[in-house]
Amino acid sequence: MEMPVPNADLIARKAQIVAALAKVLPAGGVISDIAETRAYECDALTAYRCAPLAVVLPTSTAEVSAVLRICHDMGVPVVPRGSGTSLAGGALPTADCVLLGVMRMNEVLETDYDNRFIRVQTGRTNLSVTGAVEQENFFYAPDPSSQLACAIAGNIAMNSGGAHCLKYGVTTNNLLGVTLVMMDGTITEVGGAHLDAGGLDLLGLICGSEGQLGVVTEATLRILRKPEGARPVLMGFDSNEVAGACVSDIIKAGLLPVAIEFMDRPCIEACEAFAHAGYPMCEALLIVEVEGAPAEIDEQLALILDIARRHNPVELREAKDADEAGRIWLGRKSAFGAMGQINDYMCLDGTIPVSALPYVLKRIGEFSKQYGLGVGNVFHAGDGNMHPLILFDANKPGDLELCEAMGADILRLCVEVGGCLTGEHGVGIEKRDLMVDQFAPDDLEAQMAVKDVFDPKWLLNPAKVFPLAASESRRLVALAAE
Amino acid sequence: MRPETEAELAETIAACRRPLHVQGGGTRAVGCPVTGDVLQTGGLSGISLYEPGALTLVVRAGTPLAEVEAALEGEGQRLPFEPMDHRGLLGTTGAPTIGGVVATNASGPRRIQVGACRDFMLGVRFVDGQGKVIKNGGRVMKNVTGYDLVKLLSGSWGTLGVLSEVSLKVLPKPESAATLRLRGLDTGQAVTVMSRALGSPYEITGAAHDPQAEETLLRIEGFARSVDYRAGQIQALFVEHAVEVDTDPGRVAATWAAIRDVAPLQAVAGDVWRLSVKPSDAPRLAEQLGADALLLDWGGGLIWARVPADTDLRARLGEVCGHATLIRGSTASRAALPVFHPEPAPLARISTGLRARFDPRGILNPGLMGG
Numbered sequence: 001m002e003m004p005v006p007n008a009d010l011i012a013r014k015a016q017i018v019a020a021l022a023k024v025l026p027a028g029g030v031i032s033d034i035a036e037t038r039a040y041e042c043d044a045l046t047a048y049r050c051a052p053l054a055v056v057l058p059t060s061t062a063e064v065s066a067v068l069r070i071c072h073d074m075g076v077p078v079v080p081r082g083s084g085t086s087l088a089g090g091a092l093p094t095a096d097c098v099l100l101g102v103m104r105m106n107e108v109l110e111t112d113y114d115n116r117f118i119r120v121q122t123g124r125t126n127l128s129v130t131g132a133v134e135q136e137n138f139f140y141a142p143d144p145s146s147q148l149a150c151a152i153a154g155n156i157a158m159n160s161g162g163a164h165c166l167k168y169g170v171t172t173n174n175l176l177g178v179t180l181v182m183m184d185g186t187i188t189e190v191g192g193a194h195l196d197a198g199g200l201d202l203l204g205l206i207c208g209s210e211g212q213l214g215v216v217t218e219a220t221l222r223i224l225r226k227p228e229g230a231r232p233v234l235m236g237f238d239s240n241e242v243a244g245a246c247v248s249d250i251i252k253a254g255l256l257p258v259a260i261e262f263m264d265r266p267c268i269e270a271c272e273a274f275a276h277a278g279y280p281m282c283e284a285l286l287i288v289e290v291e292g293a294p295a296e297i298d299e300q301l302a303l304i305l306d307i308a309r310r311h312n313p314v315e316l317r318e319a320k321d322a323d324e325a326g327r328i329w330l331g332r333k334s335a336f337g338a339m340g341q342i343n344d345y346m347c348l349d350g351t352i353p354v355s356a357l358p359y360v361l362k363r364i365g366e367f368s369k370q371y372g373l374g375v376g377n378v379f380h381a382g383d384g385n386m387h388p389l390i391l392f393d394a395n396k397p398g399d400l401e402l403c404e405a406m407g408a409d410i411l412r413l414c415v416e417v418g419g420c421l422t423g424e425h426g427v428g429i430e431k432r433d434l435m436v437d438q439f440a441p442d443d444l445e446a447q448m449a450v451k452d453v454f455d456p457k458w459l460l461n462p463a464k465v466f467p468l469a470a471s472e473s474r475r476l477v478a479l480a481a482e
Numbered sequence: 483m484r485p486e487t488e489a490e491l492a493e494t495i496a497a498c499r500r501p502l503h504v505q506g507g508g509t510r511a512v513g514c515p516v517t518g519d520v521l522q523t524g525g526l527s528g529i530s531l532y533e534p535g536a537l538t539l540v541v542r543a544g545t546p547l548a549e550v551e552a553a554l555e556g557e558g559q560r561l562p563f564e565p566m567d568h569r570g571l572l573g574t575t576g577a578p579t580i581g582g583v584v585a586t587n588a589s590g591p592r593r594i595q596v597g598a599c600r601d602f603m604l605g606v607r608f609v610d611g612q613g614k615v616i617k618n619g620g621r622v623m624k625n626v627t628g629y630d631l632v633k634l635l636s637g638s639w640g641t642l643g644v645l646s647e648v649s650l651k652v653l654p655k656p657e658s659a660a661t662l663r664l665r666g667l668d669t670g671q672a673v674t675v676m677s678r679a680l681g682s683p684y685e686i687t688g689a690a691h692d693p694q695a696e697e698t699l700l701r702i703e704g705f706a707r708s709v710d711y712r713a714g715q716i717q718a719l720f721v722e723h724a725v726e727v728d729t730d731p732g733r734v735a736a737t738w739a740a741i742r743d744v745a746p747l748q749a750v751a752g753d754v755w756r757l758s759v760k761p762s763d764a765p766r767l768a769e770q771l772g773a774d775a776l777l778l779d780w781g782g783g784l785i786w787a788r789v790p791a792d793t794d795l796r797a798r799l800g801e802v803c804g805h806a807t808l809i810r811g812s813t814a815s816r817a818a819l820p821v822f823h824p825e826p827a828p829l830a831r832i833s834t835g836l837r838a839r840f841d842p843r844g845i846l847n848p849g850l851m852g853g
Contacts, residue, residue, distance in 0.1 A: 114677045114762050115783075137683075159626045170624060172633065173601045188828040193760040195783055196587065196598055197637065198805025198823035199851060200833050204600060204633025208626050225683045248535030254558060254654035293715075296708045351622040354536040383623035384536070423624035431627070438627055439617070446616045446840070447629040453835035465628065 001048060001429045004463050004475065006095035010076055011053065017076055018054050021098070024066035031055040040081065040099050044146070045089040045430060047400055052079065052093035059104045061179055061187055061217040068215065069185030071098055077459050078183070080211035082151030083125065087347055088428025090158060090210050094463060102153045105217060108132045117176055117193050119220045122153035126160075129221060138223040141168035144424065145336070156216050159208030161424035166382035167258040167291075168224070170424065172207040177220035180206060180213075183455045192220055205450065210426055211461045213454040227291035230258065232328045233301055235308045236282035236315035240264060243284035244357040246311045247381045250288065250304055251354075257304070260382035261287040261332050264361060267339070267376035267389070268331070274338030277331030280315040286381065287332055335378040336389070342374070343391040346403050350414030351385045351423035363413055364388055371406040373399075385423035386414065412437050427465045435467055444470055486525040488607065488615060488646040494521065495644065496613025501848050504640035506544060506582030509567070509574045512809055513639060513821050513850035523581050526646055529553055531621065538604065538621050539652050543581025543645040550580050554652055562653040563599045564590030570743045571754060571810055581645045587637030590742035591688035591701070594680065594780040600636040602651045608635055608643035611841025621649040634836070640847040642840040658706040659734045660713050663726040664698040667691070670765040672698040673782040675720060677761060680781045682719060684712040689781040690741045693768065701738060746777050747788045753811045755795045757785040759804035771798055794819055820852045 010017070018032045031037055032054045041049040053076070058064045071078050081091040081101045093099045105121035106128075112118070113136055120129060126147040129140040143162035144150055150160070156178065161170040168174070177191030191203040206213055237243040247260055263271065263285045272279050279285060286308075290300040301318065308316055319325035331338075339345045352360050361377060368375045374391040388410055392403035411421045411431065415438045421431045435444060448466060451458065451474075458474050483502075485491040495502070501518030523544035531540040534557040541550055547565070554560050565588040567578060582588075584606075589598035596602075605619030618631035635642060664675060672691035679686045679700050688701030702712045709729070717725045728734060740746070747754055752774060759767060764782030773787035773795075789795055791812045796819070799806060805823035808816060825833060833851075837844070 112762075113681055115760050116681060138681075159630070161624050165624065169597060169601060170626075172630065173597050182828065186828045188826055190829065192803045194758045194804035195593065195780065196589070196600075196758055198758070198807065199825050199829070200642075200836065201587070201600055201633045201637050202829060202832060204630055204636070207633075208630045225681050228683050251537060251654075252535045252557075254657065256654065292708065293711060295711060296705070299705055299707055351624050353533065353538065353622060355533055380624070385622075385624045418620065419622050420620050420625045420627045422627050423622070424626055426626050427628065435628065442614045443617050444628070446610065446614075446618070446631060449839040450629050450631070450634075450836065453832055453839060 001089070001432070002468060003050065003094055003429070004468060010096040014053055017074055017098070020070045020074065021054065021056055021067060024070065025056060025058060025063055029057050029059070029063070031057070040084070040093060040101070043084040043086040043089060043091040045087055045092065045428065047394070048089055048092050048429065050093050050095055052097050052099040053095065055099045055101060057101050057104050061181060064100065064181045064215055064217050065185040065187050067098070067100060068181055068183055072184045072457065072459060075457065075459070077462050079461050080153070080157070080215050082123065082154030082157070083149050085146040085150040086154060086158065086426065086428055088422070088426045088430040090154070090426050090428040090464060092429055100215060102217065103151065109218060112193065113138065115193055116223055117220050118223050119218060120152060122156065122216050122219050123151050126150050126152060126155055133223050137226045139226050140221055140223055141174050142171050152219050152221070153216055156207050156219060157209070157211045158424070158426035161385065163259045163261060163380060166260060166380070167256055172204060174222045175203065175207055175219060176222055178203065178206060178216045179218035181215045181217055183214065183457065183460050210428065210465050212451055212465060213460065228293045229297060230289055230291040231297050231301065231319050232287050232289040232325055233304060233319065234315070234317040234328045235286045235288070235313045236280040237284045237311060238282055238314055240284045240361045241358040242311050243286055244354070246286065246308055248354060249307045251382065253303065253307060255300060255303060257288045257290050257382065259287070259289040260380070262377070262379050262381035263332065263335065264377040266374060267335055267378045270338040270342055270376055271331035271335050274341050275331050275334040277327055279331050282314045287328055332378065339376050339389045339391065344394040345389045345391050346407055348388045348390070348407050348410055349385060349423050349425040350411045350419055350421055351383070352414050352417050352419035354381065354384045356417040356419070357381070357384070360386070360413060360417060364410055367406050367409050371402055373403055373406055384419065408434055429464055432465060433467050448474060483519060484522040484525045488526065488609070491526065491644060491646055492609045492613045492615050495609050495611065498845055501845050504644050504847050506579030506585070507546070507576040509569050509572070509576050509578045510582055510586050511572055511574055512586070514816055514852060515813060516847050516850050518848070521644065523579060523644065530647065534559060537623070537652050538649060540621055540647065540649040541580050542647050543579065545580050547578040547580055547583060558655050559652045560655045561602070561650065562592060562596045563602055564592045564742055565599060566590050567743050570745060570748045580648060584636050584645060584648050585638065585640050591690060591738055591779050594689060594783065595685065595687045600633050603632045603636050603648065604651055605649040606632050606635045606645060607647040608645045610643045611843055611846050616643065619649070623651055639850050641837060641851050642846070644846065656703040656705070658709045658729065659701060659703040659731065660709050661728045661734045661737050662700040662702065662713060662716055663728065664720065664723045666696050667698050669693055669768045669778070672778070673761060673764050676700070676781040678719065679716060682716070684715055688738055688741065691778040691782070692746050693776050694746060699737065699741065701734070741777070741779055744777055744786050747775050747786055750775070750788065752788045753791050753793060753815055754809050755787045755789065755806050756809045757787065757804060757806045759783060759785060759802060763802060767799070767802065770800070771795060791815055792818070796823070822851045
């Protein structure tokens with residue numbers, strides 16, 4: 001992936017910029033030593049690295065505002081960062097940017113069980129939001145796989161999902177309000193403890209805007225009462241088509257499981273070798289989880305198993321207790337680690353209409369042969385969010401490029417069958433140049449017009465989301481105005 | 483003007499030199515009065531794609547809502563967000579369209595549990611104020627590819643673009659439903675009961691209170707045995723009250739349609755305001771508003787208030803978390819008062835900026851949302 005040529009003038013003015021930032025932050029709030037800024041040189045898309053000009057770690061909304069005002073006035077690009085777990089390069093710095101990390105802002109500001117919300121600073125990790133309310137049997141629903149580490153700030157930036165969004169929705173469906181700091185330092189509240197916007201739905205626009213419209217420092221999140229219980233069932237099938245048809249029949253029958261996870265043979269084999277979960281060796285495996293009181297779970301599972309039996313499963317396994325439930329999930333939850341044992345991998349997250357599943361899996365198999373790279377598929381089948389893991393060897397010259405080319409072919413295929421490039425990871429730099437495959441120039445222009453309104457100088461995370469060629473004139477005009 | 487295709491819609495808008503009043507079924511006459519040539523979307527009609535097994539529906543914006551609902555009913559599915567029918571409250575006639583539902587983000591009692599119209603929107607195609615056709619989102623359930631203009635267009639009341647096609651996530655219709663009724667509670671007690679019910683694990687899909695009738699209503703939906711079980715649990719939770727359970731499908735549907743359409747406030751004249759607030763503020767506000775009649779939905783988070791015509795209800799709100807919209811107002815009050823809640827200055831600047839970019843000539847429902 002290409003990044004814009006850094007602005008040499010800004011790099012030359014580093015000392016002046018750092019001095020201005022140090023004035024508005026507490027001691028230790030600015031990092032400018034190259035040995036230390038290198039700790040922030042990448043996110044979870046580790047193939048791409050670049051140390052920023054400086055790192056700032058503010059501790060309050062007021063400090064974020066002061067930092068942004070300085071950067072705005074001095075024309076310095078700002079790359080916001082939560083915990084740096086983006087798989088799309090959303091928090092990848094440029095050499096001329098100030099990296100703004102919100103991780104020191106991780107307090108719970110308010111919990112309100114009567115009105116069912118929690119207000120937190122956005123450096124707080126996803127899992128620790130649930131941790132703050134679980135003593136009252138509440139939880140925060142979006143559960144991305146990285147939930148132990150990922151920050152709410154990044155969840156909002158990427159509109160993160162998770163395994164349970166079939167029932168509970170993604171971040172945008174669970175976000176009630178934010179404190180937004182705009183690039184010029186203006187602080188404003190959007191939404192709050194009430195539902196829906198009184199005017200245009202700006203909250204819906206901000207969520208998923210990849211840190212390009214403003215920096216979100218506080219968030220009001222919807223919390224839900226935990227269900228009485230949950231139980232998974234595992235099903236094995238001898239073809240992807242049959243597993244896909246089973247998913248469709250479950251949904252058509254009016255059942256709404258909280259999760260329907262799908263794994264194909266390469267992934268099952270890798271997980272089995274790694275985690276020894278006792279999975280059956282078959283072409284496709286589904287894990288379906290339902291929630292409720294014990295009797296409700298029994299009733300739903302009985303209906304689901306009836307449907308599954310009509311598709312001649314090679315295996316049907318019910319969890320009789322928490323231990324067995326844990327074993328059913330064990331392999332799935334270790335899928336990424338298992339694939340990582342085999343080789344380096346790239347994880348895609350294109351989304352497809354569920355009906356296109358068998359065709360897409362067949363074509364991915366063909367790409368795998370054509371490129372000579374292994375691929376395992378594990379994904380959220382209920383909502384069509386694929387996660388092909390392409391295996392490659394980072395130490396072998398040319399392998400990363402080959403892997404990226406194959407990834408691009410898979411994502412184009414997702415678009416071709418009526419899907420999209422990314423279901424929950426975001427565009428970042430990774431899918432930036434494929435945006436032209438999903439959107440016409442006018443579609444992209446409309447999105448860039450939104451950024452013009454929020455950030456006229458294009459200083460916030462400017463080299464992301466849009467193909468560099470499409471955003472170039474805007475980035476250069478902003479630069480020339482300096 | 484009544485374009486029959488998206489291309490015709492684009493040509494019509496591009497060629498337009500005067501303000502346009504965008505209209506689906508014309509049943510949601512809300513907002514500052516718009517003077518302009520009427521642009522009807524009814525010609526853009528028909529379901530483009532419906533995959534029940536994928537819970538997805540793609541439909542042209544001018545399609546009558548009744549046609550959409552009939553198609554879903556045929557597969558045992560529904561629009562989960564329960565869009566309000568404004569005809570009873572506003573005294574309008576005509577047939578609501580799906581585009582009108584989306585453009586107004588119309589959502590009913592189930593919003594409290596499953597989300598609003600905007601939460602079920604997967605994609606839009608629309609024509610902006612310069613006649614450019616723009617698409618955003620798509621037809622898949624998870625999509626974070628680029629900015630979410632789908633949400634921006636939902637509830638934009640035709641001021642940013644004219645919708646030509648929308649895609650939605652739909653859900654199965656549950657096998658069974660029950661209304662749980664508590665009588666004689668005051669507003670404070672009712673909000674406490676609704677809050678406890680909504681904070682329980684029993685998946686309440688409706689929580690409303692009618693102060694005039696002194697009735698507090700809760701709704702449970704799902705498989706029949708599950709509904710029975712949860713109804714029993716709720717009765718046990720409020721053992722100090724007599725909780726009546728009604729599982730007659732026709733009556734349950736009628737009860738909640740009446741809440742959705744604000745039936746208790748319809749008949750008597752006067753302005754009707756819609757307030758979205760923090761539920762626990764509802765009892766205090768119910769006093770403070772001095773309204774002639776009230777209806778609480780969303781566990782108290784949605785307050786409908788009827789006041790004499792030309793009353794500035796917002797002036798009685800004081801500092802409150804939320805917003806107030808004048809839904810039924812005399813022409814005089816809709817011209818004199820901001821119909822939509824004034825935004826804080828930075829957001830008002832953003833909204834104005836977005837309108838200027840999407841509709842630089844200011845011809846799409848100009849002034850409807852104020853600003």
